[in-house]
Every structure is written in C-alpha cells, then in structure tokens.
Amino acid sequence: MHKAGFVNIVGNPNVGKSTLMNQLVGERISIATFKAQTTRHRIMGIVNTPEMQIVFSDTPGVLKPNYKLQESMLAFSESALQDADVLLYVTDVVENPEKNMDFLEKVQKLDLPVILLINKIDELAAQPSPTRNASTTSQARLATIVERWHALLPKAEILPISAKNKFGVDILLKRIQELLPESPAYFDKDQLTDKPARFFVSEIIREKILLYYDKEIPYSVEVAVERFKEDDKHIHINAIIYVERDSQKGIIIGHQGVALKKVSTEARKSLEKFFAKPIFLEIFVKVDKDWRSSDRELEHFGYNPE
Numbered sequence: 311m312h313k314a315g316f317v318n319i320v321g322n323p324n325v326g327k328s329t330l331m332n333q334l335v336g337e338r339i340s341i342a343t344f345k346a347q348t349t350r351h352r353i354m355g356i357v358n359t360p361e362m363q364i365v366f367s368d369t370p371g372v373l374k375p376n377y378k379l380q381e382s383m384l385a386f387s388e389s390a391l392q393d394a395d396v397l398l399y400v401t402d403v404v405e406n407p408e409k410n411m412d413f414l415e416k417v418q419k420l421d422l423p424v425i426l427l428i429n430k431i432d433e434l435a436a437q438p439s440p441t442r443n444a445s446t447t448s449q450a451r452l453a454t455i456v457e458r459w460h461a462l463l464p465k466a467e468i469l470p471i472s473a474k475n476k477f478g479v480d481i482l483l484k485r486i487q488e489l490l491p492e493s494p495a496y497f498d499k500d501q502l503t504d505k506p507a508r509f510f511v512s513e514i515i516r517e518k519i520l521l522y523y524d525k526e527i528p529y530s531v532e533v534a535v536e537r538f539k540e541d542d543k544h545i546h547i548n549a550i551i552y553v554e555r556d557s558q559k560g561i562i563i564g565h566q567g568v569a570l571k572k573v574s575t576e577a578r579k580s581l582e583k584f585f586a587k588p589i590f591l592e593i594f595v596k597v598d599k600d601w602r603s604s605d606r607e608l609e610h611f612g613y614n615p616e
Contacts, residue, residue, distance in 0.1 A: 313490040314363040315395030320387055320417070322409055323347050323371025325402045326429040330473035331355055331368040334483060338584070339503055340368045341517035347371055347529065348520060350379070351612065352386040354504040356497055363495040364486060367394075372413045379602040382613035391416055396423045396489045398482075399466065402430040403451070407458050414462060423489045424466040425482065426459055428452070432472040507585070508535040509612075514580045515549055515593065518573045519562070527561055530554045532601060532611050546590045547581070552598040559595050570595065 319327045328340035328349050335355035341348055349370045357364040369390045370383035391397065399417055401407070408414075417424060434448040456468050467485070471478030497504075512533035520528040530553055537548035553559050563570045570593060578591045601607040608614070 311492040312361060312363075312494055313487070314365070314493040314495050315490040316365045316367065316393055316496075317396045317398060317486055317490075318367040318369065318390035318394040319398045319400060320369050320390050320413075321371065321400035322405060323373060325371070325400045325405060326473045327371070327400050328368055330398075330400060330427070330429065330471070330479070331366055333473050333476055333479050334364075334366055335502075337502060341513050341520075343517060343520045345520050345528065347373070347383070348517075350383055351505075351509075352390065356501055356503060358495070358499045358501075362487060362490060363497065363499070364490065365496060372410045374410070377603045378605065378608055379613060382608055387413070388416070391420060394420075394422060395491055396425065396486055398425050398427055399463070400427045400429055401459065403428060403434050403455060404430075407462055418463060424463060425485065426463055426466040426468045427478075427482070428455055428459065428468065428470045429473050431470045432475055432477070507540075508538050510584060511535045511538065511547055511549060511581060514584065515551070515573065515577045518576045518580070519551070522569070522573060522576075523561065527553075527558060530558055530602070531562070532598075534611065540587075544588050544590060545581075545585055548592045548594070551593060551595045552601055553595065554597070554599055554601060556597055559597055562595050 319331055321327050323346035328342040331340045332338050332342065335357055337355065339355040340353050347370065349368055353368045355366045355368070357366065367390055369387045372384065372387050373380060375381040375384050397417065397420060431452060434451050452470060459468060469478055469482055471482060473479065512535055515533045516531065519531050532552045534550050534552065535547060536550055537546065539546045551562055553562060574591055574593045578589050581589045581591065598607060
C-alpha cells in the first residue's frame with residue numbers, strides 16, 4: 311500500500327526548524343540564518359518515492375505577536391497543528407521548555423503522533439565542563455533535558471538530533487515513514503514544493519538582507535518580485551525591497567549604493583545556483599509605511615494562513 315501524509319515542523323524561533331526541513335527534503339527549500347524569525351511563511355517541501363509521499367511543512371517560530379505580521383506568522387504555526395498526520399516539535403539544548411506554554415498546551419492536547427526533537431546536541435560537547443570527562447557530562451545534561459521535556463509532553467517520542475550535522479536525521483526519516491498513514495499521493499510525484507518560483511526569489515533576497523543588515527532593518531523589510539521572465543538560457547528578474555521609513559531606505563541602499571549592490575550580487579549568485587541558469591537581477595527600494603500592520607498590504611504579500 312502507498313503511504314502519504316503531512317509532517318509539520320513547529321517550535322520556537324531559532325531552534326533549527328528550517329535547517330531540519332532542508333535536510334529532510336534534501337533540497338534548500340527554506341532560508342536558514344543565525345537570526346530568529348527568519349521564516350515568515352508556511353513552506354512545504356515534498357519527498358517522493360514510488361511507495362510514499364511525505365509533505366513536510368516548515369513554519370515560523372512561535373512568538374507573542376507585537377504587530378499584524380507576527381499575528382499572521384503565529385497563525386501559520388497554529389494552522390500546522392490542525393492538518394498534521396505527524397507533528398515534529400523542535401527544541402534545542404539551551405531553550406527553556408516552558409517558553410510559550412500557550413502553544414505547548416495546544417500540542418499536549420493533540421491526538422496524533424508527536425516527535426519531540428532536541429536539536430543542536432553537538433553544542434553540548436562544546437559547552438565548558440567542570441570535569442575532565444566531558445562526554446559523560448554531556449550525556450548527563452542531555453538526560454536532564456529529556457526528563458524535563460518528557461514531563462511536559464509525556465506522549466511524545468523524544469529524539470536527540472543535530473540537524474546541521476545530519477545526526478539522527480536518517481533515524482527520524484525512518485520513523486516518519488513508519489508513522490505515515492496509508493493514502494494515495496496528495497501532489498504530483500515530480501512536485502518539490504507548493505511555492506512558485508517568485509516566492510523563492512523573494513526569500514533568497516530577504517535572506518541576504520538578514521545576513522548583511524543589523525538590528526531592526528531585516529524585520530522591517532519585505533521583498534516582492536515584479537518581473538520574472540524566463541527563456542531557454544536566462545532568467546530576468548525585477549524585485550522591490552519594501553521598507554517602512556525613508557531612513558531604512560537609505561540604510562538598505564548604503565553610501566553610493568554599495569550595500570544594495572552587495573545584496574544584489576550575493577542574491578544573484580544564490581539564485582543562479584537555485585535555478586541553474588544565469589540571472590539578470592535588478593533590485594529597487596521603496597517605502598511602504600507600516601506595511602507590517604496593514605491587513606491589505608499583508609494580504610498582498612501573501613500573509614494569509616487561509
């Protein structure tokens with residue numbers, strides 16, 4: 311019998327959900343940076359074999375929303391609790407298990423398989439140890455973390471992993487295959503994701519902004535693709551970076567356009583690797599005041615969980 315199902319990845323910000331998603335899918339579907347709140351949308355990555363189809367979903371980190379954009383991000387995360395066949399709850403070795411208990415209580419009530427993933431276990435060995443036997447100390451720390459989480463999610467399976475190093479990922483994938491229900495495929499077997507090409511263009515540009523700008527700038531930015539024209543040999547792209555204030559526009563562009571040129575160059579390199587074609591990329595910067603708090607603008611940028 312053919313198996314198929316939705317495996318949704320949830321958890322707090324910056325615990326490695328997107329890195330895990332990319333490892334499970336085997337492709338770079340989600341942008342992943344060292345900064346929290348990198349993921350804003352719910353992004354599907356589909357794994358196909360003749361016998362099964364796994365539809366993974368990466369989701370934004372769970373947080374207390376301060377403006378409408380974050381409300382939409384939280385709605386994406388909460389929607390992942392409603393349609394999962396298997397839920398992957400990701401934490402790490404430093405996170406307080408009682409962070410965002412409101413969301414965790416919703417996970418506790420689910421009547422479906424939940425796998426709790428303690429990510430970044432490689433960092434336990436890197437932490438300073440008061441004893442010479444660092445491996446024993448790391449195991450003891452991990453055992454304490456497992457106990458704390460087991461008390462909060464007693465029905466969940468717990469698996470320590472390192473998504474960055476692919477430790478435990480194959481074991482996780484095998485367990486997911488065992489838990490999948492019998493079902494025909496939900497998507498075409500050659501489909502990798504539910505997102506169009508334009509989405510990945512905007513995400514890759516936004517990733518460069520997250521990497522090269524500090525403080526509030528990356529969180530005040532949205533990227534829209536105005537033109538995506540592909541022929542046999544090239545792709546021509548025009549994109550707009552939206553900011554909330556004129557001062558932010560100046561920072562994005564930089565002195566004599568140097569900062570924007572760097573973002574454009576690095577984005578073009580990543581896009582050429584992603585699409586396996588030469589890219590002609592033009593990026594412009596515009597001010598759209600308070601777009602993060604406008605229902606109309608958020609709808610335009612695709613922040614609608616429904």
